[in-house]
Amino acid sequence: MAQTSNRNQSGIKTISRTIRILQGLRELGGAGVTELAEQLDLPKSTVHSHLQSWAEEGYLTSNGDTYDISLSFLEFGGYKASNHPIVSAAQIAVDELAMETDDRVQVIAERRGKGVYVYQTQGGRALPTDTHVGSRVHMHCTASGKAILAYLPEKRVERIIDEHGLPRRTQNTITDREKLYDELAEIRKEEVALDDEERVEGVRCVAAPVLDSDGYPFGALTISSSTRRLWGDTFRSEYPDLVLTTAKSIQLQATYS
Amino acid sequence: MAQTSNRNQSGIKTISRTIRILQGLRELGGAGVTELAEQLDLPKSTVHSHLQSWAEEGYLTSNGDTYDISLSFLEFGGYKASNHPIVSAAQIAVDELAMETDDRVQVIAERRGKGVYVYQTQGGRALPTDTHVGSRVHMHCTASGKAILAYLPEKRVERIIDEHGLPRRTQNTITDREKLYDELAEIRKEEVALDDEERVEGVRCVAAPVLDSDGYPFGALTISSSTRRLWGDTFRSEYPDLVLTTAKSIQLQATYS
């Protein structure tokens, strides 16, 4: 530690604390004061006044004994998501793809080295999922993440791996740096990325990047299904073709608007 | 004012201030320190340290000279939206309806007396819109808002009007209290609400409420289009039937899950 770097001298303590409290609240899916205070190891009264303050402003709901995040936060998040170029361009095409395949189709953007879901639609046969709009995932173990990584500058990819590592999620997760680089090269050749049970067992995904006119990836499109539904030619060529076509059409629309 | 009520004695000042700063940033669609400081009439240095703190935590992007809200806020907003019972139940049905009609279909929930869009999809012919997920609108001038008001307890409706008023948006906006009550009675009879250019000229909407098992409205479904496309029987019976059917099916699914 020595000089503990220059420490967050400009960081307002109340803000980082209040963020921690909000994050804790989200992770617990709503909670009471005591529960949250214990979870975060903070005094009850501190937690209480933070929650109260946010609730007063309408950003938390307080149903008697428990607080929860309110829809008002969408003012911030929703504003940014629907302004994201890929979302406005993608919606229609994504909805159609979901309808056509009956599976889940998601749009992802890169943010601080992780993938953020910015839009999703699902057909009737889509698997239940642990992700929602706003969820963040490691990029090395998802088709969409790899699709984006493949088109990021090499330096950038290195720094992302340095920061987030390559944690194992399943048997199939790529945890070796070199192996990942090989895979990314392959993806650049095929223009399509596959996830063969690399993040969740029993789930396969097919993704394609959406590039801007400079070839920089501002997002990716991914379709996911169970290994039962998605195998053989469907996994290797049919879905890849579908996804690639849709991605291209989004790309076209995005660059001409 | 006299004794200025009991003032927000428990409200943490830094929090209400930081919220003001975030809201200002959103309203300006991203801004520099100086611009924002002037807008809010706060010292530059204060604004700076707030922005810096949020940026350090990854909730703001700082592209050199301007800050903007980042996708990370979706962690909060998106989580709540996709957990909202109406959204998870509605997605598939809403997407299908949008595809079928080629118009925009939106899901709205009530929040503090205003309507909040929590989900939307659009078909190929949908009008451009000024709303996005997270936008808040007055309820008296939208079909979905009126659909919800119609099924809220009368006391509640009164308080909402007291707080937010009935501001005029177009020639057709209902600005008279009694007239609104009549309309709400009508809506309860038909189970469908219409917006005939009451919020935006040239735009008509058809909405139906989604009620929980107690008859309490936890949201509404609305479809909007231009007066050119939406008129005569389409406006008066075809779309109302479609919306009502979809709303009922959502309601069914919501209560049995």
Next chain:
DNA sequence: CCAACAATCCGATCCCATTGAACAGTTGTT
């Protein structure tokens, strides 16, 4: 080369976030 404008840093001041302990409701157990 120099104003004019940004963002950022810095240091003194005094406000207020923090805190533990006291208070007030609610639940269910004896």
Next chain:
DNA sequence: AACAACTGTTCAATGGGATCGGATTGTTGG
């Protein structure tokens, strides 16, 4: 009924840190 074991909420003291003006640095363009 009375009680214990939980909650969420209030309160007053205190010392840390948010604040704010002014200094500094960096960039633009005349």
